[in-house]
Amino acid sequence: xxxxxxxxxxxxxAFICYLIATFFFGGAVRGSKTxxxxxxxxxxxxxxxxxxxxFISNLAYFITRWIAAGHAPVSNxxxxxxxxxxxxxxxxxxxxxxxxxxxxxxxxxxxxIIIIAYASMFPRExxxxxxxxxxxxxxxxxxxxxxxxxILAISAVAGLIYLLKNVDLTKKSKQRxxxxxxxxxxVLTVGFxxxxxxxxxxxxxxxxxxxxxxxxxxxxTYNAPAIFGMNEYKVLSSDKMIPLVETPAIVNAKKLTxxxxxxxxxxxxYGLLRLILRKSLSAxxxxxxxxxxxxxxxxxxxxxxxxxxxxxxxxxxxxAMIWAQEAWSRFWGWDPKEVWALITWLFYAAFLHxxxxxxxxxxxxxxxxxxxxxxxxFNLIAVxxxxxxxxxxx
Amino acid sequence: xxxIICACGHENPEGTVLCGNxxxxxxxxxxxxxxxxxRYEGSARRSQTYNxxxxxxxxxxxxxxxxxxxxILMIIVAAAIGTILPQVLYVPAxxxxxxxxxxxxxxxxxxxxxxxxxLSDLFGSWWFQTLIGMLGISLVIASxxxxxxxxxxxxxQRIKRHESFMKRQRIFATGEDILxxxxxxxxxxxxxxxxYKVKREDGALLAEKGRFSRWxxxxxxIGLIIFLFGVMLRALPGFYVxxxxxxxxxxxxxxxxxxxxxxxxxxxxxxxxxxxxxxxVFSEAIDRVGTIVSNYQTNVVLFxxxxxxxxxxxxxxxxxxxxxxxxxxxxxxxxYSVFQMDFRLNELKTMHFNxxxxxxxxxxxxxxxxxxxxxxxxDLGNGSSVELKGYYPDFSGFENGEPQTKSPVPxxxxxxxxxxxxxxPEGETSFVAIKQTVEPLGVxxxxxxxxxxxxxxxxxxxxxKDESLWxxxxxxxxxxxxxxxxxxxxxxxxxxxxxxxxxxxVAAHTNKNWFGVKKELDIVTEVAHLPQYIDQHDLESEEFKxxxxxxx
Ligand code: HEM
Numbered sequence: 030x031x032x033x034x035x036x037x038x039x040x041x042x043a044f045i046c047y048l049i050a051t052f053f054f055g056g057a058v059r060g061s062k063t064x065x066x067x068x069x070x071x072x073x074x075x076x077x078x079x080x081x082x083x084f085i086s087n088l089a090y091f092i093t094r095w096i097a098a099g100h101a102p103v104s105n106x107x108x109x110x111x112x113x114x115x116x117x118x119x120x121x122x123x124x125x126x127x128x129x130x131x132x133x134x135x136x137x138x139x140x141x142i143i144i145i146a147y148a149s150m151f152p153r154e155x156x157x158x159x160x161x162x163x164x165x166x167x168x169x170x171x172x173x174x175x176x177x178x179x180i181l182a183i184s185a186v187a188g189l190i191y192l193l194k195n196v197d198l199t200k201k202s203k204q205r206x207x208x209x210x211x212x213x214x215x216v217l218t219v220g221f222x223x224x225x226x227x228x229x230x231x232x233x234x235x236x237x238x239x240x241x242x243x244x245x246x247x248x249x250t251y252n253a254p255a256i257f258g259m260n261e262y263k264v265l266s267s268d269k270m271i272p273l274v275e276t277p278a279i280v281n282a283k284k285l286t287x288x289x290x291x292x293x294x295x296x297x298x299y300g301l302l303r304l305i306l307r308k309s310l311s312a313x314x315x316x317x318x319x320x321x322x323x324x325x326x327x328x329x330x331x332x333x334x335x336x337x338x339x340x341x342x343x344x345x346x347x348x349a350m351i352w353a354q355e356a357w358s359r360f361w362g363w364d365p366k367e368v369w370a371l372i373t374w375l376f377y378a379a380f381l382h383x384x385x386x387x388x389x390x391x392x393x394x395x396x397x398x399x400x401x402x403x404x405x406x407f408n409l410i411a412v413x414x415x416x417x418x419x420x421x422x423x
Numbered sequence: 424x425x426x427i428i429c430a431c432g433h434e435n436p437e438g439t440v441l442c443g444n445x446x447x448x449x450x451x452x453x454x455x456x457x458x459x460x461x462r463y464e465g466s467a468r469r470s471q472t473y474n475x476x477x478x479x480x481x482x483x484x485x486x487x488x489x490x491x492x493x494x495i496l497m498i499i500v501a502a503a504i505g506t507i508l509p510q511v512l513y514v515p516a517x518x519x520x521x522x523x524x525x526x527x528x529x530x531x532x533x534x535x536x537x538x539x540x541x542l543s544d545l546f547g548s549w550w551f552q553t554l555i556g557m558l559g560i561s562l563v564i565a566s567x568x569x570x571x572x573x574x575x576x577x578x579x580q581r582i583k584r585h586e587s588f589m590k591r592q593r594i595f596a597t598g599e600d601i602l603x604x605x606x607x608x609x610x611x612x613x614x615x616x617x618x619y620k621v622k623r624e625d626g627a628l629l630a631e632k633g634r635f636s637r638w639x640x641x642x643x644x645i646g647l648i649i650f651l652f653g654v655m656l657r658a659l660p661g662f663y664v665x666x667x668x669x670x671x672x673x674x675x676x677x678x679x680x681x682x683x684x685x686x687x688x689x690x691x692x693x694x695x696x697x698x699x700x701x702x703x704v705f706s707e708a709i710d711r712v713g714t715i716v717s718n719y720q721t722n723v724v725l726f727x728x729x730x731x732x733x734x735x736x737x738x739x740x741x742x743x744x745x746x747x748x749x750x751x752x753x754x755x756x757x758x759y760s761v762f763q764m765d766f767r768l769n770e771l772k773t774m775h776f777n778x779x780x781x782x783x784x785x786x787x788x789x790x791x792x793x794x795x796x797x798x799x800x801x802d803l804g805n806g807s808s809v810e811l812k813g814y815y816p817d818f819s820g821f822e823n824g825e826p827q828t829k830s831p832v833p834x835x836x837x838x839x840x841x842x843x844x845x846x847x848p849e850g851e852t853s854f855v856a857i858k859q860t861v862e863p864l865g866v867x868x869x870x871x872x873x874x875x876x877x878x879x880x881x882x883x884x885x886x887x888k889d890e891s892l893w894x895x896x897x898x899x900x901x902x903x904x905x906x907x908x909x910x911x912x913x914x915x916x917x918x919x920x921x922x923x924x925x926x927x928x929v930a931a932h933t934n935k936n937w938f939g940v941k942k943e944l945d946i947v948t949e950v951a952h953l954p955q956y957i958d959q960h961d962l963e964s965e966e967f968k969x970x971x972x973x974x975x
Contacts, residue, residue, distance in 0.1 A: 152711065160716060161750050328938055331935065332935075336911075338910060343903060358753070363505065363546045372503060376499060379496060382491060382492050386488035
């Protein structure tokens with residue numbers, strides 16, 4: 030077995046551990062009101078032991094891959110996103126040891142599972158570094174930024190729990206609506222994983238020629254049935270689905286197709302879940318949060334932001350500027366990825382000020398934490414996929 | 424000024440909410456609220472006190488956090504809009520007309536509107552810069568408005584506070600004094616173990632730690648201001664150099680904006696990952712993507728002019744160092760950095776011709792034309808020579824019979840030559856371009872026969888000097904110190920009083936992380952048998968406690 034495949038197996042073990050640990054955390058918070066907290070403690074303890082075991086395996090994946098590649102495994106979308114998932118678990122472990130809350134694990138681990146699954150949909154081979162990426166500042170920058178983001182993400186987990194418990198789901202309200210939208214969005218990520226996996230298993234491939242926005246003739250291979258065709262496309266593979274709509278040259282129809290399939294699969298999965306559960310996802314999850322202490326969730330949310338904010342600043346702004354200065358000769362260039370890091374940072378600064386000076390505690394603060402996480406994920410997914418800039422090598 | 428005199432006899436400046444001495448609420452609002460608002464210790468702030476002159480009004484405007492947050496949100500929205508389409512900087516066009524055409528061609532009507540509104544250069548626009556400026560002003564004023572009164576009131580804190588102050592703290596306890604005098608001694612010992620600074624006076628105890636963390640936000644704001652100041656410095660002449668230069672292999676050129684310095688390019692190197700044994704782990708990626716570049720590099724020699732040399736005099740250069748410039752590894756000297764930014768491969772360097780007789784094919788001699796510095800006359804010996812009458816490095820066709828050149832770069836060189844041989848002493852005129860010969864003045868007996876061409880690579884380098892970097896670095900460092908100081912430490916205080924009727928009252932406050940202070944108070948409560956506190960904010964968990972069930 031090569032080091033690379035050992036590394037892959039370690040990641041798989043970690044993934045399985047996180048799945049199992051989720052069930053134990055679920056068990057820990059499920060106990061009825063009359064049961065003693067001993068039950069909770071026991072299940073919670075098993076849960077955290079399995080989580081830590083998984084995390085160690087995850088770290089081992091990271092280290093072995095680093096050794097195999099000769100550079101830190103944060104250089105393409107798969108590696109970076111996986112590292113983010115790993116650090117999310119690490120941040121959860123940190124918070125668990127401060128606050129001893131299995132409930133956070135019940136929500137943080139599935140989040141990490143989805144993120145790692147999402148990551149593994151991208152090409153997983155080890156890529157050699159292009160010259161611009163050969164910099165230890167880049168390694169430091171990416172690892173610190175991901176760590177900061179993962180700690181900030183814990184505040185969204187606490188916020189989500191807060192909202193699930195606090196929002197009255199029996200009455201129609203804006204809050205109820207948006208909470209369900211958040212749930213639906215999470216399911217869409219699962220939809221992406223499901224659609225990509227389906228077509229990967231089918232080995233689907235269809236090649237088209239097209240004309241790009243600089244009027245050059247190019248070729249492109251889709252890995253899913255083309256819903257949208259590229260500008261002036263011509264089908265090169267036989268027996269494949271013919272695109273329903275042709276798009277103008279500035280649209281990357283392949284990515285648009287991927288997004289659309291994720292939407293379709295995600296919506297179907299969401300629909301099935303609704304049919305099986307016979308209630309909204311928020312209503313399904315609400316009972317798990319029944320024993321949540323809102324005050325504590327609020328506190329954890331704030332604490333995670335105040336721990337994560339300095340780390341994020343250091344990683345996503347300061348180290349990023351040092352690297353940009355060395356690689357691109359300017360520490361700041363208003364590149365979309367840079368701008369979105371700045372937006373994320375300003376958003377959390379606004380969060381802290383609203384909380385400290387305008388007294389935005391509790392539910393408002395919880396919503397802000399969830400929005401912050403959405404911005405982080407936007408930066409991670411959408412800016413990489415949609416808005417292309419210097420950073421979009423992957 | 425209308426000072427407020429508290430029941431304890433202390434005189435407080437106008438605008439004070441909590442008496443600086445005993446902590447009694449001084450306003451009706453504070454009196455009626457269940458918990459005191461401990462921000463800035465209830466001290467008087469300028470912005471809350473004066474509102475008469477225009478200066479007061481400006482001050483009050485910018486000191487408001489609401490305004491600060493609004494500015495931040497406006498910057499967020501603007502910045503997000505600025506990422507919808509690429510900014511002009513990243514667009515392959517330079518003139519205004521080209522840029523406008525580019526946006527319209529590639530992005531259609533939306534692109535046109537985007538560019539017309541100036542959103543394509545949003546980050547350089549006056550209004551965006553104004554927003555940043557307002558953020559800076561707001562930072563300064565809001566900080567000054569708060570830090571001074573906060574400093575004063577934390578400095579002159581009394582140990583003994585009024586019961587009405589204690590009762591309105593979020594964490595509060597009252598009850599029987601079980602250990603008598605010992606409850607103070609034991610508490611003090613335990614608190615000191617927990618690294619509190621403990622002060623005592625008759626029947627009162629104040630334990631405090633982490634006060635310096637209160638200065639965190641102000642320190643980080645100072646860091647931000649220094650950073651913004653550094654950014655502004657770059658507008659000053661001489662602080663900031665940003666130049667590009669193209670240098671060909673073998674050339675020596677003056678480095679722009681770096682007087683006295685010259686750079687010679689020895690070689691440009693482009694390397695890719697080979698799909699071989701040593702790169703086995705990468706083979707899958709190389710197979711999928713194709714070529715992946717591993718290195719862009721220019722090997723250079725840096726020279727400096729002699730002290731007393733005239734500007735432009737380059738015959739007596741002194742070598743400073745030999746070096747290689749790679750992406751991520753700039754050449755650094757004397758505050759300048761030279762970066763590997765771009766390249767052109769295989770630019771034509773020298774063209775080789777033979778002068779030959781068209782009918783016999785006999786060759787009279789060879790000549791090599793340097794395409795950057797062509798000579799006016801090439802003497803081939805034995806009475807033959809070629810005179811260069813015109814040189815068109817980037818030939819683009821004829822206009823009114825005149826050959827034209829698009830640029831000074833030798834992409835498509837063409838020559839107007841006069842050829843002299845012993846048989847044609849008057850000379851014959853010929854126009855020679857790649858794959859094309861024109862004989863404008865009648866048929867010639869001789870021709871220039873193209874032999875081969877030498878090429879070389881050109882490196883695109885960027886020269887930077889940024890005297891403001893250290894200001895930015897200091898700003899960043901101070902920001903990090905401040906933000907860590909305010910985030911990783913908290914200001915915790917615990918008050919312990921004995922009332923006149925012999926009860927104990929306990930109160931605690933922290934600026935953040937209540938969980939932490941409660942855990943410490945739990946320890947002290949247990950060893951000193953203090954009355955059990957309640958968290959007046961978290962009545963839910965109090966209920967849970969009563970149910971005998973621990974919350975998750
Ligand atoms: C990008 C801009 C800014 C950043 C990164 C920033 C950062 C911070 C941070 C990290 C804190 C501490 C928060 C906490 O501990 O929870 C803070 C506090 C504060 N900031 Fe800012 N700030 C910024 C802009 C502003 C502006 C424009 C104002 C003006 C209105 C302002 C006023 C304050 C105030 C009044 C505090 C509270 C200080 C205290 O409670 O002692 N900040 N800031």
